[in-house]
Amino acid sequence: MLSNDLPGRAELVRRASELVPTLRKFATWNEENRRVHDDAVAALAEAGIFRLRTPQRYGGYECDTRTLVDVAAELARGDGSTAWTASVYWIPTWMASHFPDHVQDTVFASPDSLICGTLSPSAMAAPAEGGIVVNGKWGFITGALHSKWQAVIAVLIAPEAEPMPVLALVPTSDLHIVDDWHTAGLKGTGSVSTVAQDLFVPQDRFLPLGAVLQGQGVSHANQSSGIYQAPLLPVASASSVGVALGLARAALDAFTQRLADRKITYTNYTSQREAPITHLQLADAAMRVDEAQFHAHRLAALVDRKAAEQAPWTIHERVLARADMGAAVQRAREAVETLANASGGSSIYLDVPIQRIQRDIQALSLHALMHPNTNTELYGRLLSGLEPNTLYV
CATH class of the missing domain: 1.10.540.10 (Acyl-CoA dehydrogenase/oxidase, N-terminal domain)
Structure with missing residues (x-):
């Protein structure tokens, strides 16, 4: 208990x-x-x-x-x-x-309330008396099958007003679930698509997305809590980066557990751990795991320090948060790939964990927010004296 x-x-x-x-x-x-x-x-x-x-x-x-x-x-x-x-x-x-x-x-009627969601504005909303009506579809909704609520993003089109992305909270039971999650990695996440058809959302259950991106909510009770005042993207980056680090550690666990009893076929090595190439591969992977941990913890330290200070974020800090996440993901993926490549033909069997770990880290690294290249380019752009070319910072 x-x-x-x-x-x-x-x-x-x-x-x-x-x-x-x-x-x-x-x-x-x-x-x-x-x-x-x-x-x-x-x-x-x-x-x-x-x-x-x-x-x-x-x-x-x-x-x-x-x-x-x-x-x-x-x-x-x-x-x-x-x-x-x-x-x-x-x-x-x-x-x-x-x-x-x-x-x-x-x-939050239950402290264990499960809320799924997305940051993609792939639906439309129209004004209605007392709220808005939402129509659209959202993909990659991780955990939708166990959630009671979903945070959805829609573009509100109102007469004589600029289109405005809004964040809304809707009961998952009001959405249609499309069972389309057939993937190579992260297969067990149940990241299905959800669909809204003429779904009414009352006025008090949607907010301008721009405000939430800046950590500017309307809750009075949470105003004194620093964790709810940070910008959304650094918060989201730090929330997920630990998974990449853990997958790299899992690969180390899986590799070393097989090491002593596994020979290298068509060589004289009766134990893989005797081969110098193994020493190089294992040390290289372990150092990359350490590097992934450094970037993940530096990201977390930045978010926590800013929350404690409740100070405004600079654009450099926002972009560095995404750069650290991308670097952690890249180092973790490289560690897993090194160990998977060293695991031999027997590792392709589904009961050998490293093949699943490799597919999972590959899927994670392709996520639009997690992708190392996207985040590194954004950081390099800022270092070159240019403004970010995205709202997602």
């Missing part, structure tokens, strides 16, 4: 670490069924994983960002899909905490 006292980072990381055997047990089931097993979701809830960014007044923990990174990294040692799903839930939970307090009373 969960204690009434707020757990510290060490306690939450310990809980996540204790979940690793359970998550590994369900990893194959998750892939085969393209969703996280209900028992794994229940185990995460029991450990308080879904409460990390829920406001304290609803039984949440309002954790610092470093805790998110370290918890996600532990979960990913067990299963990348489960870790990604948990980390994605933290982002719409943070977004929901910007809404009017009476709306939060409904959304």
